[in-house]
Amino acid sequence: MFRWGVLSTAKIGREQLLPAIVDSENGVLSAIASRDLAKARALADRFGARHAFGSYEELLASKEVDGVYIPLPTSQHVEWAAKAIEAGKHVLVEKPLALDAKDIPPLIKLRDEKKVLVCEAFMVVYHPQWIKVRDLIADGAIGRLRHVQGAFSYYNVDPKNMRNQLDLGGGALPDIGVYPTVSTRFSTGKEPVRVQASVERDKTFGTDIYSSIRADFGDFELSFYLSTQMAARQVMVFHGDKGFIEVFSPFNAGLYDHHRIELHNQNHTEAQVFRFPGTQQYRLEVETFVRAAQGGTDRVFTLEESVLNQKVIDAIFRAGDKDGWEPV
Numbered sequence: 001m002f003r004w005g006v007l008s009t010a011k012i013g014r015e016q017l018l019p020a021i022v023d024s025e026n027g028v029l030s031a032i033a034s035r036d037l038a039k040a041r042a043l044a045d046r047f048g049a050r051h052a053f054g055s056y057e058e059l060l061a062s063k064e065v066d067g068v069y070i071p072l073p074t075s076q077h078v079e080w081a082a083k084a085i086e087a088g089k090h091v092l093v094e095k096p097l098a099l100d101a102k103d104i105p106p107l108i109k110l111r112d113e114k115k116v117l118v119c120e121a122f123m124v125v126y127h128p129q130w131i132k133v134r135d136l137i138a139d140g141a142i143g144r145l146r147h148v149q150g151a152f153s154y155y156n157v158d159p160k161n162m163r164n165q166l167d168l169g170g171g172a173l174p175d176i177g178v179y180p181t182v183s184t185r186f187s188t189g190k191e192p193v194r195v196q197a198s199v200e201r202d203k204t205f206g207t208d209i210y211s212s213i214r215a216d217f218g219d220f221e222l223s224f225y226l227s228t229q230m231a232a233r234q235v236m237v238f239h240g241d242k243g244f245i246e247v248f249s250p251f252n253a254g255l256y257d258h259h260r261i262e263l264h265n266q267n268h269t270e271a272q273v274f275r276f277p278g279t280q281q282y283r284l285e286v287e288t289f290v291r292a293a294q295g296g297t298d299r300v301f302t303l304e305e306s307v308l309n310q311k312v313i314d315a316i317f318r319a320g321d322k323d324g325w326e327p328v
Contacts, residue, residue: 001026001027001028002026002027002028002066002067002290002293002294003027003028003030003031003064003065003066003067004021004027004028004029004030004031004065004066004067004068004069004286005030005031005032005033005051005059005060005062005064005065005067005068005069005089006018006029006031006032006033006068006069006071007033007056007059007068007069007070007071007072007080007084008033008034008056008070008071008072009032009034009036009039009040009043010071010072010094012071012094013069013071014043016282017069017071017121017282017286018043018047019047019282020280020282020283020285020286021047021069021286022047022048023280023283024283024286024287024290025287026287026290026291026294027286027287027290029047029048029049030049030050030051030062030064030065030066031044031049031050031051031052031053031059031062031064031065032044032047032049032051032052032053032059033052033053033054033055033056033058033059034052034053034054035054035055035056036054037052037053037054040052040053040054050064051064056080056083057083060083060084060087060089061087065089066089066090066293067089067090067091067092067116067117067289067290067293068084068089068090068091068092069092069093069094069121069286070084070091070092070093070094071094072094073162073165073168073169074094074096074099074162074168074169074170074174074175075099075167075168075169076168077093077094077096077097077098077169078097078098078103078104078107080093081093081097081107081118082106082107082110085107085110085111085114085116085118086110086114088114088116089116090116090117090118090289090293091116091117091118091119092119092121092285092286092289093118093119093120093121094120094121095120095121095122095178096120096169096174096175096178096310096313097120097303097306097310098306098310099169099174100310100314101307101310101311101314104303104306104307104310105307107303108303108304108307111303116293117289117292117293117300118303119289119292119300119301119302119303120301120303120305120306120309121285121301122178122182122301123281123282123284123285124179124182124183124186124250124251124281125182125183125186125301126281126284126285126288127253127259127276127279127281127284128276128279129247129250129253129259129260129261129274129276129279130183130186130187130247130250132261132274132276133183133187133238133245133247133261134186134187134188134189136245136263137187137188137238137240137245138189140242141242141243141245141263142238142239142240142241142242142243142244142245142263143240143241143242143243143266144219144240144241144242145188145219145220145238145239145240146220146221146239146240146241147220147221147222147223147239148180148184148188148220148221148222148223148224148236148237148238148239149222149223149224149235149236149237149239150180150183150184150222150223150224150225150235150236150237150250151224151225151226151233151234151235152176152177152179152180152224152226152233152234152250152251153176153225153226153227153228153230153231153232153233153234154176154227154228154230154232155228155229155230155231155232156228156229157229159204159205163175163207163228164202164205164207164228165205165207166205166206166207170205170207171207171208171209171228172207172208172209172210172211172226172227172228173199173208173211173226173313173316173317174313175228176226176228176251177211177213177226177313177316178309178313179250179251180213180222180224180226180236181215181222181309181312181313182309183236183247183250183251184215184217184222184236185305185308185309185312187238188217188220190217190218190219190220191217191308191328192215192216192217192222192312192315192328193216193217193218193327193328194215194216194315194325194326194327194328195213195214195215195216195312195315195316195319195325195326195328196213196214196215196319196324196325196326197211197212197213197214197316197317197319197320197326198211198212198320199211199316199317199319199320199321202229207228208317208320209227209228209229210225210226210227210228210229210230211225211226211227211316211320212224212225213225213226213316213319215312215328216325232256233256234248234249234250234251234252234256234257235247235248235250236250241266242265242266243263243264243265243266244263244264245261245262245263245264246261246262246264247261248260248261248262253276253279253281254279258275258277259275259276259277259278259279260273260274260275260276261273261274262274288300311328312328315327315328
């Protein structure tokens, strides 16, 4: 069994990844670290981890840990991923891995030197609904793909929340803008060549709170909006000349809507509904990661793919400061 260590007691870990690790077939939760030892011990007891540490360095030095999950604030991801790699641990780091694409290649170099697995935690690419979308497009179910449309929004104005703290890497684009881009890239196997964007920032927080984006993929276009200060919504639609695919809860399946996608024909006279009840995308993520770390051939989200996705986000930020197209 793969022995997991977790750096911090962050909410995403408590609510999603720790339960997924505990429920997984090939991993156990071995250790939790926090700068507050009491918090680490309480969470370790809650999830049955044997070890609790009062510093991240102690966990990385532990021989009871094979790999780590890092849900620290975004601005600390690269730093602690590098330290974990140096310690010889496999690393699953919460998205976004970085705030600039140029910060990722040094991690690739370290990964190759230490011969460990390092992945950005995009759980969506392990969900069967997204694998089905990819297969339907590849099989020509909607004909020639012409347009992808998306939205991702929620409402959060808590000044203490890291998503509203610029120095911690907060903002809509780092937090949720990565999802329409990664799911489109995953489903089509294509990369955008240029983007246009309108980006609005909060006058108090300084973080980006609303963006409207247009991305040119050459053969088709992606347009989406996102916000951290709008009513909660998620949707992705892939529209071709022979039909379209609608994903109703594309990123938090089971929370915003059911695990389902619909395939409609050209004249909207027929529809096929594909359901994926009970799918645990975080459990699929950690189980796939472990198999790959232990020498399996399972497809994981690589650091090379992380570079490509972050380049899109970087270009969107640049485009938001100018009129016209910005190359990716």
